[in-house]
Amino acid sequence: MNRLRFFQIFVFILLIVSIDQVIGRVTRHLYFSQKAGQNYSLNYVFTECRSQILIFGNSRAQHHYDTHLLSDSLKMSCYNAGQDGGHSIFLPYAQIQVILRRYAPEIIILEFDPNSVKFHSEDYDKLSVLLPYYSVYQYLHPLIEMRSPFEKEKLLSASYPFNSNIVNIIRYNTKSHAARKKDMNGYIPMDNRTLNMTYLRNYPVQTLGNSVDPNKLKALKDIIQLCKDHHVLLLIVNSPKFYFSGETPNSVSSPEKQAMDIIHQEKTIFLDFSNDAAFAKRMDLFADRIHLNLKGAMLFTQEVAAMVKSVKKTISKKEM
């Protein structure tokens, strides 16, 4: 191979690295400049939020906990850090690690279904939401690197963390602040649609596999320990699901039992509304099988607020 070839290879590699760095830096700047959307919310939770009550979880967290109702009822500031997109416990695990290094909220409500500790490969794909933070938070590396083999090597690229995100990054850089205010401190209410029999016939109760994901169990355990270490009152809540007459929830699976064992062993408060009589068979309170509609979320938030008051009272009495 002659000198020209070597020079061409060198220039090509240099071009790859340079373009990658330029695109990566520009996109990074745009990413952290977003004014609305899920990425903005995640960044806000990581860097600015100092609310007294924080709610974590997936779309069930985001759509079920009315922050204004909770604030009014408990006289405390509240932010809903729930994220749409079917995330597993991995995202709250990352969020809580970052938050508690910055400040300690008084109460953390973790929306968590014990059944979700089953293994599901898509949950690792969804760690992509944390990729932009890989270079920011070293202690998140073990979690983010679980996404795939060679993830660490892929993250040598400055552009890769923003994979599949560029349209939203641009879009939410152009939306005005007004759009952000509408999300009500992270809470995004579902509309008022209700369930119907056609939908229920087409979408029966789903059962996933039966193997536990040890990484998820570890995440749960670490969350509980972190809250204890920082003297944060942690309430784990499993919000309502819909079951109509004739349907019963699936029997307790082994992974679910293992998650419950951790919660009980760590003496953590667990509020299980998943089959609560006040909600389970009320088609008018649900938008789909697992998401409450606006009316349902209001009722549920009131229940949670009452529970939180009761727990706080009990704790105060014990301390006295």
Added chain:
Amino acid sequence: MLFNSVSYLVFLPFVTIILFLVPGKFQWLWILASSTVFYYMLLPQYLVVFFALIPLNYYLGLRIGNAGMNKQKVFNIALVINLVVLALFKYSGILDSLFDSILSHPRSDTFWRIILPIGLSYFIFTILSYLIELKRGTIPPEKHIGIFAAYLMFFPKILQGPIERPGKIIQQFRGDKHFDYDRIVEGLKIMLWGYFKKLVVADRLAIYVNAVYGNADQHNGSTLSVATFFYAFQIYADFSGYTDIAIGSAKIMGFELTNNFKRPYFSTSIKEFWNRWHISFSSWLRDYLFLPLAYYFSGKMKDEKYLGIETEKWIFLFSSLITFAICGIWHGEGMNFLVWGLLFGFYLSYSNWTAGISKNLRKIFHISKKSAYYTAYKIILTFLLVCIAFVFFRANDLDDAFIILRKIVLSRGEIFIGEWQQFIFGICGIIILIAAEAIQEFSKVTLPYKSRFWLKEQFVYLSLLFLIIFIGVFDGGQFIYFKF
């Protein structure tokens, strides 16, 4: 390991470097060893099947080559053995159901519940191609079992083809492979284009298509039309992307594989479509199934008209329908695959039967076959016919396919977008793919793209690379045609 895994990007250069260092007469051994490792990392338990078939067919091939008068008998035995092995793995589900119905109760054992080893179909088609060419006397039997094994197991093509004809490729395993900068760069460029098609186009469109086709009864005809359109590009990008990665990988190592796709969506007829789509398979069907069938029927039928139609047209009809029925059945055991195949047989026969009428109509209306408008009309019509067939290919079963088609025709409404970002990426991928192929089709530009200006050429490939990094789906899973 899959082509679209990072492990493959480590595996390929390692194998290539060692290949160039190994002396020429032992290179087949390294190819065989690395191909075995490649497959072992995917489905180790099925290597036994491949390594049982290799010596068996090697021996049968020698017997066919030297059999003289008994050539046909040996060939028949070889054909039956290979087809039985293929049928056993491919249609174990049907056998399972059959056993259950005979025994009147479902069994719990898993004897018949066998997973089709990935690549077995292509492996056996390659063997059949070898045996048929031997019988026809167009090639001599391969006497070196190592080279024979390397030819069958060659990892760039084992999983999903191309189905290489023995005359073209076996000798390549004898040649001395060495480093060639230009050839390696060309191979890398072809691979890059293949990765673009797979990661940016196919896997991106798959997200939307799976969401819609997975809940077809919840969506209206407009959405199903969009999903079908997307699926046509998804399956093309997935399969041709794989082929490009295979061809590029082989080229890097010094092997030339058959180009399996030639811009099929620019075809102006179904016949042309099948000359441009999965070329190695369609030519395999033509040479080993369609033509022998046509020859057989022409021997059986008198040279006269039946129901006022010439014999040749009937021969074409029967041969097409049988060939494409078998093609459909090969793709899957569901009735929808059979209908998919028969539909193409029907399309081809209709075109064959009405060729004269079409010509007369063009004369009457003074439409030139070379006119741009006529060409555009034919391209669009062919694409639409292919999309209709793909509904049967993609649907879960025959009932679903008919429901979807009925909705496409009768039901309209707002198009489901899902996540805007995914939708936009999908559309962008299709536009880039069509643009690149249109340039190739209607100009002298060929892939891989070359320019007099080196920097301009590099920017084209850098753009592809960054499109892959920015909007590629990295965990999209395996290729569609693996399951066949």
